[in-house]
Amino acid sequence: MSRAFSPEFRMPTTTARALAEPVEPIAPAVTCADVFDRLLAEPGLLNMPVVDDGRPVGLVSRQDFMLVYVRLYGREIYGRQPVTALMNRTPVVVDANASCDEINARLVDLDGSSPLQGFIVVENGRYIGLGSSVELMRVMAEINMRRAEELERQRRRAEAASESKTQFLAGMSHELRTPLNAIIGFADLMRLELFGKIQPECYVEYVRDIHGSGVHLLHMINELLDMAKIEAGRFDLHEDVLHPAEMCDEVARMLRQSIETARVRLDIRVAKELPRMVADEQQIRRILVNLLSNAIKFTPAGGRITLSVAERADGGLELAVADTGIGIPPDKIEKVLEPFEQVENSFTRTRAGTGLGLPLTKAMVEAHGGWLRIESVLDKGTRVRAFFPAERVLRTSATNVA
Numbered sequence: 410m411s412r413a414f415s416p417e418f419r420m421p422t423t424t425a426r427a428l429a430e431p432v433e434p435i436a437p438a439v440t441c442a443d444v445f446d447r448l449l450a451e452p453g454l455l456n457m458p459v460v461d462d463g464r465p466v467g468l469v470s471r472q473d474f475m476l477v478y479v480r481l482y483g484r485e486i487y488g489r490q491p492v493t494a495l496m497n498r499t500p501v502v503v504d505a506n507a508s509c510d511e512i513n514a515r516l517v518d519l520d521g522s523s524p525l526q527g528f529i530v531v532e533n534g535r536y537i538g539l540g541s542s543v544e545l546m547r548v549m550a551e552i553n554m555r556r557a558e559e560l561e562r563q564r565r566r567a568e569a570a571s572e573s574k575t576q577f578l579a580g581m582s583h584e585l586r587t588p589l590n591a592i593i594g595f596a597d598l599m600r601l602e603l604f605g606k607i608q609p610e611c612y613v614e615y616v617r618d619i620h621g622s623g624v625h626l627l628h629m630i631n632e633l634l635d636m637a638k639i640e641a642g643r644f645d646l647h648e649d650v651l652h653p654a655e656m657c658d659e660v661a662r663m664l665r666q667s668i669e670t671a672r673v674r675l676d677i678r679v680a681k682e683l684p685r686m687v688a689d690e691q692q693i694r695r696i697l698v699n700l701l702s703n704a705i706k707f708t709p710a711g712g713r714i715t716l717s718v719a720e721r722a723d724g725g726l727e728l729a730v731a732d733t734g735i736g737i738p739p740d741k742i743e744k745v746l747e748p749f750e751q752v753e754n755s756f757t758r759t760r761a762g763t764g765l766g767l768p769l770t771k772a773m774v775e776a777h778g779g780w781l782r783i784e785s786v787l788d789k790g791t792r793v794r795a796f797f798p799a800e801r802v803l804r805t806s807a808t809n810v811a
């Protein structure tokens with residue numbers, strides 16, 4: 410059914426015409442006695458349209474009619490009166506081209522009379538048939554089933570599209586990273602003037618820019634690819650046994666240069682005898698790098714950053730990065746966890762980034778069964794905590810398990 414894939418595709422609409430049954434109408438002048446006889450003769454007839462010269466004027470419901478008619482003296486009172494005395498004068502009348510959704514809405518909106526009375530179908534105002542609610546329900550159920558099938562088809566299609574997007578990005582990743590690594594590698598080599606001095610002097614500055622821009626671009630590409638992987642549900646854990654204290658020291662060494670450049674101070678507070686954890690080493694390193702580089706990036710010179718790891722009462726581990734930086738406005742704390750969200754202000758505008766660091770960090774923490782919390786006070790500082798559950802903590806006294 411390729412038709413379903415075109416954007417203009419619309420669900421086929423069933424109209425009132427298809428629901429209209431050719432129930433023989435009665436004229437307004439027909440007596441109630443005759444109506445009673447017909448109702449007796451046709452036990453399947455639930456409703457009877459009253460039509461005057463082709464135009465519907467009312468509807469007789471078997472139940473309502475019988476209740477009044479068979480009442481004591483009913484026959485004496487109504488027997489000779491025209492049926493208009495006992496008919497519903499305001500039945501639901503719909504045009505032959507009305508859709509099931511419209512009819513349904515009208516029947517649902519009814520107050521007073523029963524939707525079981527059904528509805529009269531007209532074309533150019535003239536009676537063409539009687540529609541029953543039961544038939545409408547059956548058709549609605551079928552339409553809803555087809556709608557559900559169509560939604561399911563679209564869901565599968567979206568999934569397939571997302572799958573090929575991931576494939577495409579994985580392919581692009583290689584195509585982008587290979588030349589970029591050459592650019593970064595050679596720029597680095599030239600920057601260090603390994604094979605001799607670069608002339609003229611200003612080229613040294615350019616080469617440094619090429620190197621810096623290349624590193625930045627590679628970082629952005631990596632984040633985008635990871636985000637795509639998370640969205641495609643392809644974020645696998647490669648578990649290992651890690652020493653959180655060692656990881657903290659390693660990451661602090663990695664970031665030493667930018668800490669010095671930012672002129673901030675980093676304190677590491679890791680409890681002694683901290684248990685090891687079972688986690689994806691690369692992801693834990695990136696969680697630490699992301700949180701620390703945010704703290705470095707958003708803390709003005711002279712500020713303080715604290716990295717701590719501690720055991721929790723529930724047996725889990727808490728990893729926290731606190732800073733004395735610019736803080737995040739209260740209404741933005743939830744937002745910055747969404748992809749590409751960055752807080753706009755004069756300070757952040759000068760700091761490059763993709764706005765993917767926190768959402769990726771959150772996804773990586775959650776992939777470990779943990780959760781992330783941000784607390785922040787504007788102009789005072791920010792504390793981001795990552796919690797890892799007790800299942801991630803290795804509790805054994807032996808040191809040679811890893």
Ligand SMILES: Nc1ncnc2c1ncn2[C@@H]1O[C@H](COP(=O)(O)OP(=O)(O)O)[C@@H](O)[C@H]1O
Pocket residue numbers: 699703704707732734735736737745750751752753757761762763764765766767768791
């Ligand atoms: N420690 C922090 N202090 C102040 N603002 C922060 C901090 N960490 C994150 N933010 C805000 O959250 C935004 C999103 O962070 P992130 O997802 O890491 O993206 P990026 O670092 O690429 O901008 C940042 O742009 C910044 O506005």
Ligand SMILES: [Mg+2]
Pocket residue numbers: 699702703762765766767
């Ligand atoms: Mg960041």
